[in-house]
Amino acid sequence: MLERTTTSVDGYRTVSHIExxxxxIDPxxxxxxxxxxxxxASYAACYTVALRIGAQQRNVDGLxxxxxxxxxxxxxxxxxxAVREELHADVSIRGNAFRNG
Structure with a gap:
């Protein structure tokens, strides 16, 4: 189970305690x-982690x-x-890491 506490004392400012x-956050x-x-920022962070997980699953160690x-x-x-993301990465891939089969 994932639980977090977010508190607002006054106005629109909120504080979420995470770990x-x-x-x-205050607009x-x-x-x-x-x-x-x-x-x-959360969208970008999730995409970055997913990219690293995908690389790890394909045994790519040059990311x-x-x-x-x-x-x-x-x-x-x-x-x-609408949300747009542009990816920049330093990658060194050897072998057949992205070959199917």
Whole structure:
């Protein structure tokens, strides 16, 4: 079971306690990320981890730095409308790591 606690004392600022860290989210400040910024970063983080898991499952040990540039469009209500991600990776692959069969 996965459980997390998120607290809001005043306004729109929330603090989520995750493991030994606190993640503060506030759409009304320049110091804390907004909800949509946090969601966009989560998309990129999930994709990065999935890429590393896929490489590991194919015995690719030459996957170095992975970087995702993510951007999103918002609609008139300020909700996410589209998300785009661009992948940058330092990769050194030898052998038949991505060969089927």
């Amino acid at each position: 030994e860290s606190d993640l503060a 009304n400040t320049d110091t804390d990320p907004s909800l949509t910024e946090t969601l966009l 170095g730095r992975v970087e995702i540039d993510a951007e999103a469009d918002r609609d008139r209500e300020n909700d996410l409308e």
